[in-house]
Amino acid sequence: MKLKRPDESGRFGEFGGRFAPETLIPALDQLAAAFEKAWDDEHFVDEYRRVLRDFVGRPTPLHEATRLSERLGVRILLKREDLAHTGAHKINNAVGQVMLARDMGKPRVIAETGAGQHGVATATAAAYFGLECDVYMGEVDIERQALNVHRMGMLGAEVIPVTSGAATLKDAVSEAMRDWVRTVETTHYVIGSVVGPHPFPWMVREFQKVIGEEALVQLGGTMPDDIVACVGGGSNAIGIFYPFAGLGPRLIGVEAAGLGIASGRHGASIGAGTPGILHGTKTYLLQDAEGQVLEAHSISAGLDYPGVGPEHAFFAETGIARYESATDEEALAALELLTRTEGIIPALEPAHAIAWIVREAEALAGRTVLVNLSGRGDKDVEQLARMEP
Numbered sequence: 001m002k003l004k005r006p007d008e009s010g011r012f013g014e015f016g017g018r019f020a021p022e023t024l025i026p027a028l029d030q031l032a033a034a035f036e037k038a039w040d041d042e043h044f045v046d047e048y049r050r051v052l053r054d055f056v057g058r059p060t061p062l063h064e065a066t067r068l069s070e071r072l073g074v075r076i077l078l079k080r081e082d083l084a085h086t087g088a089h090k091i092n093n094a095v096g097q098v099m100l101a102r103d104m105g106k107p108r109v110i111a112e113t114g115a116g117q118h119g120v121a122t123a124t125a126a127a128y129f130g131l132e133c134d135v136y137m138g139e140v141d142i143e144r145q146a147l148n149v150h151r152m153g154m155l156g157a158e159v160i161p162v163t164s165g166a167a168t169l170k171d172a173v174s175e176a177m178r179d180w181v182r183t184v185e186t187t188h189y190v191i192g193s194v195v196g197p198h199p200f201p202w203m204v205r206e207f208q209k210v211i212g213e214e215a216l217v218q219l220g221g222t223m224p225d226d227i228v229a230c231v232g233g234g235s236n237a238i239g240i241f242y243p244f245a246g247l248g249p250r251l252i253g254v255e256a257a258g259l260g261i262a263s264g265r266h267g268a269s270i271g272a273g274t275p276g277i278l279h280g281t282k283t284y285l286l287q288d289a290e291g292q293v294l295e296a297h298s299i300s301a302g303l304d305y306p307g308v309g310p311e312h313a314f315f316a317e318t319g320i321a322r323y324e325s326a327t328d329e330e331a332l333a334a335l336e337l338l339t340r341t342e343g344i345i346p347a348l349e350p351a352h353a354i355a356w357i358v359r360e361a362e363a364l365a366g367r368t369v370l371v372n373l374s375g376r377g378d379k380d381v382e383q384l385a386r387m388e389p
């Protein structure tokens, strides 16, 4: 398989790389070598494809959102990652990395999780392949996503609460990395997005690009005008963007504007951040003048991260994709609109992508827009019910 980006040192232009503690370098080297070998090995690739088909339920459908299209005057196609096993795109990556852990002879995997989706996906893949699994999760998120915490327990994973910092996703990643430094001989760290030190951003993109590859086939030779996806760390977005990059469609990533960019309470790392280093990679992030990383805010736990994958930083810098944002309020309205017009309750994360289309509907009139519906909203129902007056 041809691998054009990143370069040898894991750089996407000036972004990416490997800013990791000394103790992790051998494990990162081992992982990069194991992945490169596996991705070139037809037995590994065949098994991966078979598990995606028979266990995950791929290919996920491409859904013509007729009533929503009529309402907005924009033709909208939904890539239904919400129909993948466990309810989001995260499983594509979790299956691939747990297979790699098995092949590297590591009996234990760890993961961080925000919304709980990546924790559930990793616990699910670990159960399927018979590996031990511990999941780091911020206490605030444990509270927001109680159902997913329970699901992980049922799947045999242990959920380890993280109380440092804001007790959300960034802190869970930091704790998982600390665990990995101590246990690297027996443990693989299944990172949940296209973030972290090389080879993670590249490897996770390779596991997620199946989304865009399937969509290309399902479109049967036609091209959408625009492709829209929400961006937390950026894995569902890169997964649908990557196979289309350079083929014509505009690529639009939608970050969380939270309470509004001006409020300072948001998760728009590209839109309102600056270049810096977080979790082992150079990318755009939310930081103060001294380089202290700021807390992100979003109504959706999955977009509540102050950094973004380095390949998105590269896409933004080079104009390959553009990055917009939608507020909590806009996402809530879009969630309701999609639910009522299509009978699909989306997760709060992809509701941000729909929200951008709603806001831009006039400018998008007559165009065909492919949206990555990255996950289903079941996990958010309890949170939404609590908000009702």
Ligand SMILES: *Cc1c(COP(=O)(O)O)cnc(C)c1O
Pocket (backbone or CB within 6 Å): 088, 089, 090, 115, 117, 118, 192, 193, 194, 230, 231, 232, 233, 234, 235, 236, 237, 302, 303, 347, 349, 350, 374, 375, 376
């Ligand atoms: C985790 C999650 C996201 C955000 O992660 P990305 O890496 O940006 O894709 C988006 N949507 C859903 C449904 C998620 O579970």
